[in-house]
Amino acid sequence: MARPKPETFDKQRVVADNRRARFDYHVEDTYEAGLALQGTEVKALRAGEASIRESYAEVRDGQVWLVNSNIPEYSHGNRLNHEPRRPRKLLLHEREIERLFGAVERKGMTLVPLSVYFNKTGRAKVELALAKGKQDHDKRQSVKDRDWKRDKARLMREKG
Numbered sequence: 001m002a003r004p005k006p007e008t009f010d011k012q013r014v015v016a017d018n019r020r021a022r023f024d025y026h027v028e029d030t031y032e033a034g035l036a037l038q039g040t041e042v043k044a045l046r047a048g049e050a051s052i053r054e055s056y057a058e059v060r061d062g063q064v065w066l067v068n069s070n071i072p073e074y075s076h077g078n079r080l081n082h083e084p085r086r087p088r089k090l091l092l093h094e095r096e097i098e099r100l101f102g103a104v105e106r107k108g109m110t111l112v113p114l115s116v117y118f119n120k121t122g123r124a125k126v127e128l129a130l131a132k133g134k135q136d137h138d139k140r141q142s143v144k145d146r147d148w149k150r151d152k153a154r155l156m157r158e159k160g
Contacts, residue, residue, distance in 0.1 A: 009119070009127060016050035016116040023142060025112055025131035031100070033064065034091030035116070035124040038082045040074040045124055047074070050116055057090060057111035057128055059101040064090040066113060066126060090126060103130055 009032045021027075037045070044050070055069035066088045073081045092100070103109045114127040134142070 009117075009125065011115070011117040011125075011127075012120045014115055014117040015045050015048055015124075016052045018052050018055075018112070018114050020053065021112045021114055021129065021131070023134075023139065025110065025129070025133055026138070027112075027114075027129045027131045028103075028109065029130040030114065031092065031096060031128045031130070033126045033128050035066070035126050036089040036091060037071075037124055040077040040080070041071050041082045041088075042124065043077070044071050044074045044082075045116070045118075052113045052116055052126075055113055057113060059097065059104060059111075062094075062097060064092055064097055064100065064111070064128075066090055069113065069116075090128065100130060108132070 009030075049072050051070040052066075055066060057064055057066050059065075068085060069088065070084055071082070072084050100111060104111065109130050109132050112129045112131050114129050116124065116126050119125050
């Protein structure tokens with residue numbers, strides 16, 4: 001029997017964070033996926049250089065790929081340096097891939113990376129969200145809720 005996955009992932013060092021994703025999407029479920037990298041990509045990630053702001057994931061031929069993520073070339077790399085925006089394979093269990101594929105096909109959901117980080121064993125991981133896009137009125141409501149929470153906290157501090 002498989003061990004249950006923890007609710008929150010063990011993030012030791014976050015390299016890239018997609019803060020805009022939680023504003024633009026309703027996050028339904030999150031998955032932790034391994035990241036298949038080439039040698040200089042790991043060195044560039046350890047240097048803290050990465051961007052997943054405009055990236056997304058897609059299921060092709062029974063595999064999940066991270067598309068349009070930017071890991072710039074390693075500064076001390078040689079002629080074998082990597083291509084910065086190449087599609088990168090995400091490592092997931094077959095059952096998880098089937099579940100993601102079904103949700104994307106049937107429900108019209110999107111796979112959005114939330115963060116890239118190194119876990120406690122030093123492996124590069126991606127926190128992948130199964131999400132549904134928000135419309136403009138949903139985004140306005142999110143802004144109202146966030147402002148009200150901030151004002152409420154300020155009032156509570158002032159009153160005691």
